[in-house]
Amino acid sequence: MILVNNLKFQYPKNESLTLKGISFEIKQGELFGFLGPSGAGKSTAQKVLYKTLSNYSGEVKIDGKDLNDWDLAYFEKIGVGFELPNHYQKLTGLENLDLFGSFYPIGKQRDRTDLFEMVGLQDAISKPVETYSKGMKMRLNFIRAIQHDPDILFFDEPTAGLDPVNAQMIRNHISDLQERGKTIFITTHSMHTADELCDRVAFIVEGELRITDSPETLKSQYGKEAVRVELKDGQSQEFSISDLGNNPEFIGFLKKGAVSRIHTMEATLDEVFINVTGKTLT
Amino acid sequence: MNKIFKLAVTDFKLIFRDPSLYSFIFLPILLYGLMIWFLPGLVDRYDVLVPYLPLFLVLGVIENTQMFCFINSMVLIEEKETGVSILYGITPITENQFLLSRFIFPYLITVLFNVGLIALQPFYEIGLSTNIMISALAAMVVPVYVLGINSVVDNRMQGMIYIKAFNMIVLLPFAAFFVPENVVHLFGLLPTHWIFQSIVNVTEGTSYAFFAIITVFYFGGLMIWLSRLFVKKHFI
Numbered sequence: 391m392i393l394v395n396n397l398k399f400q401y402p403k404n405e406s407l408t409l410k411g412i413s414f415e416i417k418q419g420e421l422f423g424f425l426g427p428s429g430a431g432k433s434t435a436q437k438v439l440y441k442t443l444s445n446y447s448g449e450v451k452i453d454g455k456d457l458n459d460w461d462l463a464y465f466e467k468i469g470v471g472f473e474l475p476n477h478y479q480k481l482t483g484l485e486n487l488d489l490f491g492s493f494y495p496i497g498k499q500r501d502r503t504d505l506f507e508m509v510g511l512q513d514a515i516s517k518p519v520e521t522y523s524k525g526m527k528m529r530l531n532f533i534r535a536i537q538h539d540p541d542i543l544f545f546d547e548p549t550a551g552l553d554p555v556n557a558q559m560i561r562n563h564i565s566d567l568q569e570r571g572k573t574i575f576i577t578t579h580s581m582h583t584a585d586e587l588c589d590r591v592a593f594i595v596e597g598e599l600r601i602t603d604s605p606e607t608l609k610s611q612y613g614k615e616a617v618r619v620e621l622k623d624g625q626s627q628e629f630s631i632s633d634l635g636n637n638p639e640f641i642g643f644l645k646k647g648a649v650s651r652i653h654t655m656e657a658t659l660d661e662v663f664i665n666v667t668g669k670t671l672t
Numbered sequence: 673m674n675k676i677f678k679l680a681v682t683d684f685k686l687i688f689r690d691p692s693l694y695s696f697i698f699l700p701i702l703l704y705g706l707m708i709w710f711l712p713g714l715v716d717r718y719d720v721l722v723p724y725l726p727l728f729l730v731l732g733v734i735e736n737t738q739m740f741c742f743i744n745s746m747v748l749i750e751e752k753e754t755g756v757s758i759l760y761g762i763t764p765i766t767e768n769q770f771l772l773s774r775f776i777f778p779y780l781i782t783v784l785f786n787v788g789l790i791a792l793q794p795f796y797e798i799g800l801s802t803n804i805m806i807s808a809l810a811a812m813v814v815p816v817y818v819l820g821i822n823s824v825v826d827n828r829m830q831g832m833i834y835i836k837a838f839n840m841i842v843l844l845p846f847a848a849f850f851v852p853e854n855v856v857h858l859f860g861l862l863p864t865h866w867i868f869q870s871i872v873n874v875t876e877g878t879s880y881a882f883f884a885i886i887t888v889f890y891f892g893g894l895m896i897w898l899s900r901l902f903v904k905k906h907f908i
Contacts, residue, residue: 442758442762442908466764472755476755477756480685480689480690518689
C-alpha cells in the first residue's frame with residue numbers, strides 16, 4: 391500500500407539531509423511504527439507522505455501510484471493526527487469537526503456525536519476549544535483524523551500529552567481501526583505504544599533506518615531466551631526456556647523456597663533500541 | 673461551492689467571537705459619520721479645506737479597506753500560529769478554493785461599504801457605474817495587503833509590526849499630492865498611488881481609465897505573486 395524507496399529530504403535552511411535515503415514498505419491493514427528520538431526525521435517522513443513537504447528525492451508510491459500523481463482524492467484517502475493540538479480556539483469542538491468534515495464527501499463521514507462519545511468528549515462537544523485541556527484537544531485531534539473514515543492513517547505521537555487512561559483508550563481505538571482494515575503509520579518515541587500497537591517497527595536515528603522488524607522478533611533477538619527465578623530469601627537463578635518444564639534444575643530450584651518473582655529475559659524494546667542504535671529515545 | 677461558503681462563514685464566526693476583531697467592524701460606521709456629517713460642517717467653517725476634499729474622499733475610501741485588511745490578516749495569522757493552517761494542506765480543498773473563500777466576502781463587503789460611502793458623501797456627484805468601479809479598484813487592497821502580511825509573518829507579534837509598516841505603505845502615496853507635478857508618479861512604485869490618482873480624476877470629472885487599468889494590472893500581478901508565496905508558507 392505504501393512503498394518508500396531511497397527517500398531523501400533536506401529542509402531549505404538545513405546544511406544536511408534530514409532523511410538520508412530511507413526505504414520501507416507498509417502493507418494494507420498493517421500497523422507500522424517509526425521509533426526514534428526527537429529530531430530523528432520521524433515527522434518529516436510522515437510530512438512527505440501526507441504531501442505537506444515536497445522537493446524530496448526518491449520514490450514514494452501509494453497503492454502503486456506515484457505520490458506526485460495523486461490529486462485531491464489522496465486527501466480523502468488519508469487521515470492525519472498531528473503531534474500537537476491544532477484547532478480554532480474560538481470554535482466549539484463540534485464546529486471544528488464540522489468545518490473540516492465539510493471538505494469530504496458526505497457518504498463517508500462518521501457520526502460526529504458518536505466520535506465525541508467514543509473519546510469521552512461528549513460533555514465538551516459544544517464548548518469552545520479554548521476551554522479544553524491539552525489532553526482533550528489531543529482527543530479532538532484524533533477524532534478529526536478519522537471522521538471521514540480514511541483508508542490510511544498517519545498518527546504523529548498519538549498518545550503525547552495524554553494521561554495513562556486516555557493514552558490507553560487511544561491505543562485501543564487505534565487497534566480497532568487496524569481491525570477494521572485501516573493501514574496505520576505511527577511515529578512515536580514511546581516504546582510502550584510501539585510495543586503494544588505495531589506489527590512492525592523501524593528504528594530511525596539521524597535520518598537513517600537502522601532496523602525494521604516486529605517488536606516480538608526484535609525483543610527475542612536481542613534478549614535471552616531464558617527465565618530468571620527469584621526466591622524470597624534473595625537467591626536467584628536463570629534457566630533456558632527450552633524444555634523448561636522438564637528441566638530438573640529449574641524444578642529443584644522452585645522447591646528450594648518461596649518464589650518471589652519469575653521474569654522472562656527477553657529484551658525490552660528500549661534495550662533493543664539502545665543496542666541497535668547506540669542512542670536513547672529522549 | 674459549499675466548501676467555499678462553509679469556510680467563509682467560519683471566518684465570520686471567528687471574527688464575531690473575538691472582541692479585538694469585531695470592534696473593527698465599526699470602522700466603516702465611523703468613516704461614514706466623518707464623511708457625511710463631520711466633514712461638511714468642518715468645510716463650511718474652514719474654506720481652506722475645500723481644495724483638499726478629493727484627498728478626504730481618497731482617505732475615506734482607502735481607510736474603508738483597512739477594516740478587512742486588519743481583520744483578515746489577524747484571522748490568518750492566528751490560523752498559522754495555532755497550526756490550523758497546516759490542515760488545509762491535507763484536506764481536499766484546492767488552493768484557489770481556499771483563497772477564494774477567504775477573500776471573496778471581505779472583498780465584496782469592502783466594495784459595498786465604499787459604494788455606500790461614495791454615494792452618500794455630499795461633495796461630489798459620482799455616477800453608480802463609476803462609483804462601483806472605483807470601489808472595486810480600492811477593495812483590491814484587501815487581498816493584496818492580507819496576502820502580503822501573511823507571506824512574511826509567523827505570529828501575532830510580528831503581524832502587528834508588519835501591519836504598521838503596511839499601513840504606511842498604503843498611505844504613503846498621499847505625499848504625491850504635495851510634490852511637484854513632474855515627480856508625482858514616482859509614487860507609482862506603491863500600488864495604492866494608482867487608486868488615489870483614479871479617485872482624484874473622478875472628483876475632477878476627468879478620465880480615470882488609464883489609472884484604473886494600471887491599478888488592475890498592478891494589483892492583479894501582486895495578487896498572483898503573493899498568492900504563490902502565501903500558499904508556500906501557510907500550509908506548512
